[in-house]
Amino acid sequence: MRPDGLLDEVALVDHHCHGVIDATLDRQQFELLATEADLPGPTGSTFFDTQLGFAVRRWCAPVLDLESHVTPEVYVARRAELGPVEVNRRLLRAAGVSTFLVDTGYRGDELLTPAGMAATAEADAREVVRLETVAEHLVHRGVTAERFASAYAEALDAAAASAVGLKSIIAYRYGLDFDSARPSEREVRDAAGRWLRRDEGAAAPRLDDPVVLRHVLWAGVDLGLPVQFHVGFGDVDLDLRRCDPLAMTGFFRATQPLGVDLLLLHCYPFHRQAGYLAHVFPHVHMDVGLAVPYVGARAAAVIAESLELTPFHKLLYSSDAAGLAELHYLGALLFRRAFDEVVGRWTGDGLWSIADARRVARMIGAGNAERVYGLHR
Numbered sequence: 001m002r003p004d005g006l007l008d009e010v011a012l013v014d015h016h017c018h019g020v021i022d023a024t025l026d027r028q029q030f031e032l033l034a035t036e037a038d039l040p041g042p043t044g045s046t047f048f049d050t051q052l053g054f055a056v057r058r059w060c061a062p063v064l065d066l067e068s069h070v071t072p073e074v075y076v077a078r079r080a081e082l083g084p085v086e087v088n089r090r091l092l093r094a095a096g097v098s099t100f101l102v103d104t105g106y107r108g109d110e111l112l113t114p115a116g117m118a119a120t121a122e123a124d125a126r127e128v129v130r131l132e133t134v135a136e137h138l139v140h141r142g143v144t145a146e147r148f149a150s151a152y153a154e155a156l157d158a159a160a161a162s163a164v165g166l167k168s169i170i171a172y173r174y175g176l177d178f179d180s181a182r183p184s185e186r187e188v189r190d191a192a193g194r195w196l197r198r199d200e201g202a203a204a205p206r207l208d209d210p211v212v213l214r215h216v217l218w219a220g221v222d223l224g225l226p227v228q229f230h231v232g233f234g235d236v237d238l239d240l241r242r243c244d245p246l247a248m249t250g251f252f253r254a255t256q257p258l259g260v261d262l263l264l265l266h267c268y269p270f271h272r273q274a275g276y277l278a279h280v281f282p283h284v285h286m287d288v289g290l291a292v293p294y295v296g297a298r299a300a301a302v303i304a305e306s307l308e309l310t311p312f313h314k315l316l317y318s319s320d321a322a323g324l325a326e327l328h329y330l331g332a333l334l335f336r337r338a339f340d341e342v343v344g345r346w347t348g349d350g351l352w353s354i355a356d357a358r359r360v361a362r363m364i365g366a367g368n369a370e371r372v373y374g375l376h377r
């Protein structure tokens with residue numbers, strides 16, 4: 001017997017996402033927010049010709065009172081006609097998310113804040129603080145190399161005062177093959193000096209020094225909040241060859257006794273490697289957010305693979321949606337549908353009991369995130 005809608009009754013906790021844009025978008029602006037590329041495709045082509053583009057036309061169109069599979073022109077025009085407030089309100093509420101954990105470190109001034117997300121979605125929203133962004137703000141405040149380590153610790157403490165987690169983008173700024181050792185005070189001072197000399201006065205300082213990156217990561221570990229890592233695919237700013245989480249094995253060994261939870265985000269196409277790491281390290285967790293809307297009709301295959309080695313108490317739901325409310329809605333909808341398709345097959349074949357399937361759905365959809373981030377504390 002196949003139960004329908006294993007996750008229908010579960011209000012999801014989206015443990016990693018970003019705010020949405022509160023502005024009317026033209027066709028090109030919409031398309032560039034619906035891809036990980038940062039440039040338009042070949043002349044005459046469209047990013048609507050992707051799994052994500054097809055999923056927008058299939059699933060989001062009805063939420064805007066359109067027929068499924070309307071043309072991209074009709075879709076973008078209807079979006080503009082309704083206006084961003086109404087589009088965001090409809091799609092975010094339709095996602096069925098109870099709590100958004102919002103990474104505020106990426107395009108934070110263009111996207112809705114956690115409070116704005118909470119009001120628009122009629123849900124809760126909590127903040128996740130990006131480690132590198134806190135360091136970059138110190139450059140504007142004229143920090144010296146000598147004061148860098150102590151100023152960073154104070155700034156992180158203040159920035160994270162009401163946050164539920166931290167986020168590292170060392171994958172983007174260096175690679176996951178970083179040296180797992182904590183750098184010495186002297187190494188940090190020297191490296192901070194080099195970085196500050198290069199970036200002081202820059203409009204947008206960019207932390208990419210490997211020693212300073214390791215320092216801010218260890219400062220995050222010291223704070224004790226759960227730390228999220230970008231892993232696997234993302235925009236063109238990263239070198240995907242260096243985003244395999246197996247490269248962090250030394251760091252997992254070094255942090256295992258410290259009592260801090262680590263969360264591997266997205267992971268695709270390394271989600272099986274991430275599943276292995278979540279299997280063997282008690283403090284490592286994972287999700288396949290971001291991948292689910294991008295693989296669209298293939299979401300069930302990715303969800304099935306994420307349910308291979310990953311213990312069920314280590315897998316979490318996230319959308320990693322940013323900018324477009326469509327990504328929040330599709331993240332949740334396709335996750336629910338794919339979970340049902342995969343687990344429904346197992347219950348139908350008598351491999352899992354329906355009671356177990358419902359219990360695991362609740363764990364992955366909300367319970368694991370509530371436990372790791374202490375949301376009910």
Ligand SMILES: [Zn+2]
Pocket residue numbers: 016017018103320
């Ligand atoms: Zn993200």
